Amino acid sequence: MKKKYIPILFFGVLLAVLAIVLQVFEYRYYIGSLDTDIYTTVVAAIFTILGIWIGINLLKKKAPQIEGTSKIDHSKIKELELNEREYEVLKLISEGMSNQEIADKLFLALPTIKTHTSNLFTKLNVRSRTQAIHKAKNLRLIL
Amino acid sequence: MKKKYIPILFFGVLLAVLAIVLQVFEYRYYIGSLDTDIYTTVVAAIFTILGIWIGINLLKKKAPQIEGTSKIDHSKIKELELNEREYEVLKLISEGMSNQEIADKLFLALPTIKTHTSNLFTKLNVRSRTQAIHKAKNLRLIL
DNA sequence: TGCATTTCCATACTTTAGTATGATGGAATT
DNA sequence: AATTCCATCATACTAAAGTATGGAAATGCA
Numbered sequence: 238m239k240k241k242y243i244p245i246l247f248f249g250v251l252l253a254v255l256a257i258v259l260q261v262f263e264y265r266y267y268i269g270s271l272d273t274d275i276y277t278t279v280v281a282a283i284f285t286i287l288g289i290w291i292g293i294n295l296l297k298k299k300a301p302q303i304e305g306t307s308k309i310d311h312s313k314i315k316e317l318e319l320n321e322r323e324y325e326v327l328k329l330i331s332e333g334m335s336n337q338e339i340a341d342k343l344f345l346a347l348p349t350i351k352t353h354t355s356n357l358f359t360k361l362n363v364r365s366r367t368q369a370i371h372k373a374k375n376l377r378l379i380l
Numbered sequence: 381m382k383k384k385y386i387p388i389l390f391f392g393v394l395l396a397v398l399a400i401v402l403q404v405f406e407y408r409y410y411i412g413s414l415d416t417d418i419y420t421t422v423v424a425a426i427f428t429i430l431g432i433w434i435g436i437n438l439l440k441k442k443a444p445q446i447e448g449t450s451k452i453d454h455s456k457i458k459e460l461e462l463n464e465r466e467y468e469v470l471k472l473i474s475e476g477m478s479n480q481e482i483a484d485k486l487f488l489a490l491p492t493i494k495t496h497t498s499n500l501f502t503k504l505n506v507r508s509r510t511q512a513i514h515k516a517k518n519l520r521l522i523l
Numbered sequence: 524t525g526c527a528t529t530t531c532c533a534t535a536c537t538t539t540a541g542t543a544t545g546a547t548g549g550a551a552t553t
Numbered sequence: 554a555a556t557t558c559c560a561t562c563a564t565a566c567t568a569a570a571g572t573a574t575g576g577a578a579a580t581g582c583a
Contacts, residue, residue, distance in 0.1 A: 284424040288431015295432070322530070333511035336570070349531050355571065365539085366570080367509055368476035465560070479540070492561050498541065508569085509540075529580070539570065545563085552557075 310377040317378075323357045324378075326350060331370045331379050453520040460521075466500045467521075469493060474513045474522050 314324060329339045336350045343350075354366065363369050373379045457467060472482045479493045486493075497509065506512045516522045 280423055281427045284427040285431040285434075288428040288433070289435040289438075290431070291428070292432035292435020292438075295436070320529075330510060331514065333506070333508065333514035335508060335510075345530095346532055348533055351571070352531075355573090358571080363476070364571080365476065365478060367473060367478075367513065370510065370513060371474065371476035463559070488560090489562055491563060494541070495561080498543090501541080507541080525583090527580100527582085529578105531576100531578075533574100533576080535573090537570100537572075539568105541568070542566080544565095547561075547563100548559105549561100550557100550559085553555085 308377050308380050313376050314378055317360050317376075319357065319360060319378075322353050323360070326353045327357055327369065327373055328379055330354070330366045331373060451520065452523065456519050457521055460503050460519075462500065462503060462521075465496050466503070469496045470500055470512065470516055471522055473497070473509045474516060 319327070325343070326339055329342065334342070336354065337347055339345075340347045340350045354369075358364060358366075358369060361369050361372050363372055370379075462470070468486070469482060472485065477485070479497065480490055482488075483490045483493045497512075501507060501509075501512060504512050504515050506515055513522075
């Protein structure tokens with residue numbers, strides 16, 4: 238919930254800072270310490286960089302959808318009623334991690350991971366982690 | 381070879397065009413037909429758009445490289461010295477089959493499959509079938 | 524606050540995976 | 554004929570994975 242507003246807030250602050258910078262430059266311009274060409278060049282450069290920055294950040298959210306996320310079927314995940322932990326464990330399993338390694342990484346106990354994997358297998362209707370990986374890839378739950 | 385220089389040429393031309401546009405605006409400024417604030421705003425806007433455009437184009441070239449490559453690297457298989465049986469077992473493992481199921485499918489005894497998997501893991505330098513799957517996919521030994 | 528759900532953890536158990544070592548027989552090489 | 558490589562199978566063991574059940578803590582919502 239809170240994370241959703243961070244980019245908006247960030248861009249807002251960024252624009253405010255740039256407005257201030259702009260004001261300073263304008264002030265200097267009026268007192269004649271900078272000439273028009275330099276002023277124009279600086280403004281152009283700053284806003285080009287700003288533009289590149291905005292462009293990259295706009296695409297960074299869409300890029301994963303083109304590369305990897307386009308293959309992930311989030312509706313399937315909901316359809317199978319996989320909760321956060323189960324899906325997280327699924328991803329780590331697909332990366333070749335053992336239950337113990339997953340437990341260490343998530344700061345959880347081994348039995349907890351076993352519970353999650355067991356519930357995961359039930360929901361995926363499989364009986365082993367290798368089957369889970371295979372099915373998850375076919376259903377595009379993971380990439 | 382030729383494609384490599386298209387972006388450079390393109391950006392060169394683009395910058396040249398923008399330089400001309402800038403000159404026009406500067407000319408208009410000097411004859412007093414445009415106010416400084418408006419001039420600054422226009423320049424800022426144009427270069428912001430330019431920046432966004434550049435940013436988008438910079439990222440668009442990276443996306444397809446990650447996607448399109450889903451071929452098996454047979455040279456890697458030879459490089460790792462995987463023989464027929466080991467590679468066959470690897471494929472079946474990646475399809476989620478247990479050692480017993482693989483043994484049944486290939487009309488072999490369970491210990492035989494265990495030998496193959498064990499040798500396979502040694503050659504792949506992994507310690508479990510899930511790690512083998514993960515590594516094999518990364519090395520493009522399997523799809 | 525009370526209740527439901529989720530998440531976490533534990534115990535105990537069975538099954539499967541993985542390691543180590545050695546033996547057998549076939550096929551190709553030298 | 555001897556050697557090398559591969560594939561097969563066996564035994565015996567340790568380590569992980571997977572199942573079943575139940576309870577405790579945290580979370581979210583009415």
